[in-house]
Amino acid sequence: xxxxxxxxxxxxxxxxxxxxxxxxxxxxxxxxxxxxxxxxxxxxxxxxxxxxxxxxxxxxxxxxxxxxxxxxxxxxxxxxxxxxxxxxxxxxxxxxxxxxxxxxxxxxxxxxxxxxxxxxxxxxxxxxxxxxxxxxxxxxxxxxxxxxxxxxxxxxxxxxxxxxxxxxxxxxxx
Amino acid sequence: xxxxxxxxxxxxxxxxxxxxxxxxxxxxxxxxxxxxxxxxxxxxxxxxxxxxxxxxxxxxxxxxxxxxxxxxxxxxxxxxxxxxxxxxxxxxxxxxxxxxxxxxxxxxxxxxxxxxxxxxxxxxxxxxxxxxxxxxxxxxxxxxxxxxxxxxxxxxxxxxxxxxxxxxxxxxxxxxxxxxxxxxxxxxxxxxxxxxxxxxxxxxxxxxxxxxxxxxxxxxxxxxxxxxxxxxxxxxxxxxxxxxxxxxxxxxxxxxxxxxxxxxxxxxxxxxxxxxxxxxxxxxxxxxxxxxxxxxxxxxxxxxxxxxxxxxxxxxxxxxxxxxxxxxxxxxxxxxxxxxxxxxxxxxxxxxxxxxxxxxxxxxxxxxxxxxxxxxxxxxxxxxxxxxxxxxxxxxxxxxxxxxxxxxxxxxxxxxxxxxxxxxxxxxxxxxxxxxxxxxxxxxxxxxxxxxxxxxxxxxxxxxxxxxxxxxxxxxxxxxxxxxxxxxxxxxxxxxxxxxxxxxxxxxxxxxx
Numbered sequence: 001x002x003x004x005x006x007x008x009x010x011x012x013x014x015x016x017x018x019x020x021x022x023x024x025x026x027x028x029x030x031x032x033x034x035x036x037x038x039x040x041x042x043x044x045x046x047x048x049x050x051x052x053x054x055x056x057x058x059x060x061x062x063x064x065x066x067x068x069x070x071x072x073x074x075x076x077x078x079x080x081x082x083x084x085x086x087x088x089x090x091x092x093x094x095x096x097x098x099x100x101x102x103x104x105x106x107x108x109x110x111x112x113x114x115x116x117x118x119x120x121x122x123x124x125x126x127x128x129x130x131x132x133x134x135x136x137x138x139x140x141x142x143x144x145x146x147x148x149x150x151x152x153x154x155x156x157x158x159x160x161x162x163x164x165x166x167x168x169x170x171x172x173x174x
Numbered sequence: 175x176x177x178x179x180x181x182x183x184x185x186x187x188x189x190x191x192x193x194x195x196x197x198x199x200x201x202x203x204x205x206x207x208x209x210x211x212x213x214x215x216x217x218x219x220x221x222x223x224x225x226x227x228x229x230x231x232x233x234x235x236x237x238x239x240x241x242x243x244x245x246x247x248x249x250x251x252x253x254x255x256x257x258x259x260x261x262x263x264x265x266x267x268x269x270x271x272x273x274x275x276x277x278x279x280x281x282x283x284x285x286x287x288x289x290x291x292x293x294x295x296x297x298x299x300x301x302x303x304x305x306x307x308x309x310x311x312x313x314x315x316x317x318x319x320x321x322x323x324x325x326x327x328x329x330x331x332x333x334x335x336x337x338x339x340x341x342x343x344x345x346x347x348x349x350x351x352x353x354x355x356x357x358x359x360x361x362x363x364x365x366x367x368x369x370x371x372x373x374x375x376x377x378x379x380x381x382x383x384x385x386x387x388x389x390x391x392x393x394x395x396x397x398x399x400x401x402x403x404x405x406x407x408x409x410x411x412x413x414x415x416x417x418x419x420x421x422x423x424x425x426x427x428x429x430x431x432x433x434x435x436x437x438x439x440x441x442x443x444x445x446x447x448x449x450x451x452x453x454x455x456x457x458x459x460x461x462x463x464x465x466x467x468x469x470x471x472x473x474x475x476x477x478x479x480x481x482x483x484x485x486x487x488x489x490x491x492x493x494x495x496x497x498x499x500x501x502x503x504x505x506x507x508x509x510x511x512x513x514x515x516x517x518x519x520x521x522x523x524x525x526x527x528x529x530x531x532x533x534x535x536x537x538x539x540x541x542x543x544x545x546x547x548x549x550x551x552x553x554x555x556x557x558x559x560x561x562x563x564x565x566x567x568x569x570x571x572x573x574x575x576x577x578x579x580x581x582x583x584x585x586x587x588x589x590x591x592x593x594x595x596x597x598x599x600x601x602x603x604x605x606x607x608x609x610x611x612x613x614x615x616x617x618x619x620x621x622x623x624x625x626x627x628x629x630x631x632x633x634x635x636x637x638x639x640x641x642x643x644x645x646x647x648x649x650x651x652x653x654x655x656x657x658x659x660x661x662x663x664x665x666x667x668x669x670x671x672x673x674x675x676x677x678x679x680x681x682x683x684x685x686x687x
Contacts, residue, residue, distance in 0.1 A: 115182070126188055130185070130189045131192050134189050137204070138193050138204075139200050140203065141203060142203055142207045146208075151207075161209075162206050165205075
């Protein structure tokens, strides 16, 4: 009975890659998880990131990267199934629960996650975070949106322009 | 905390694309956050992506004509916050006939003084999106009388996600005195109306002015009195009649496209809503299959039985129907079974859904120009509409000599035209009509400008009260009973109101001033 072993063959010796954050912390993850990133996938397919080399990610700090990897590791098995067409309802519910909790985080982390998801081109994470931010800011006033996203206060010039538009759009605030 | 890094445009657009299209005002607010946000939200490429991302245009509300005789366009918003100027849909010189595939079919209210002209002016096809937004003015068909009309995209195999500026068809139906129903089709590609087709109706049928329903290649119209369905086939260019389910309905029936591509029918009988679907059986015979019965009381979550209800419209893409009962007007979602009250009880005629992606334009001046264009395009020479049983006084306080002269000239030309339809007379009338229109708009703008400036002053305050009082008096019943005398002229009752209260009350009602 060789079938089970050959089926699980990849698992036993799953290929690992090393990612290096902007503050020089090294993360070792399965290649399958890291490959959720379109950016990393090419490098990994070319055989990069293995052994002592590691892939440097100068735009992502360690706190953000660990969060990103948490998402990738959770989603890797479903992604390997080709978008999980045969996943059970329980599996999907579990992923949904994970996603909901995953984005339930401090705004500053959420913010860097948006950037990281874009730099690394992780489609699922991009849309998950974008949806969360959209839900947070939709319906808010321009100033509230700026504050929610931690934008610096508008310059007097910007403020003047904003006020002028507000007057024109007055009816949109009723 | 250090300031977070500036978000790149791609990341911002990923967030903004997830804004719900049912609430366009959210977009307008977001467009004020910063210059770069404004740039993204007004970028045609982004807006195209946004439309594709969300698919079918969202339902923003319903137009309704609150009286059969006097079509006064009104608008029911289904939005939390409206992105439209407060009076955008109030007393416009047009009424809506249909809304489909991102376009709205409007009909000008032709307020010419001549009685034979009626109120049915030209058709206008309107793309309400301020970016691609455009208006197409159609000539009248040979016979201007129209019971119902629809606008459809004419591209075969189109998914209607981005076809606002593509070719379209307008299908008009009407019946004549000998009970023959006619259908006539306008094609934007040829720019002309085609040859009409017709079918004989039964003695107790007439073409209802409800909005038509597109199912596959067929457009279905409701026939009234003795209920029936008139079907126009777009490919075969012919008309046929379908019998509705063998039931009598109190109130209107509404035809809806079903998810499986069949024709659906919703009707109310004995305080329940019935849903039907038209299916073809194994022998190839089409018939009605009942799919659902829902008690109105349950459907509308009322705490008392609901005896009567009237179906008055539908929005297929949002899977909703529009109805009213003694408890008010409701929007009912057929998929979720949820009902939402949107208006108080009154008699409603039929309603036309307003479905479009309404997004911020390039600049506010372009947008206000857009609303102006819409008006001038459909504007008739006198703005306030009064037709039918009760003639109201025409709003003429701002008329000056120039306007009177121009309108007199126009009337003369019309009379000449009526006697002799020669090319010179037609041209003459056209020129006079244009001149009258222009004189009216100039005079009116000036009059209103003066008025608004005056209202800003202390002296103007008096005018506000005066206008409020006049308006209030106008709305009162003529035969108001003030006192009743007995046989020997002795006063029995005296119903004197407190005049101070009356003034205050009427002022509150007239906030729009």
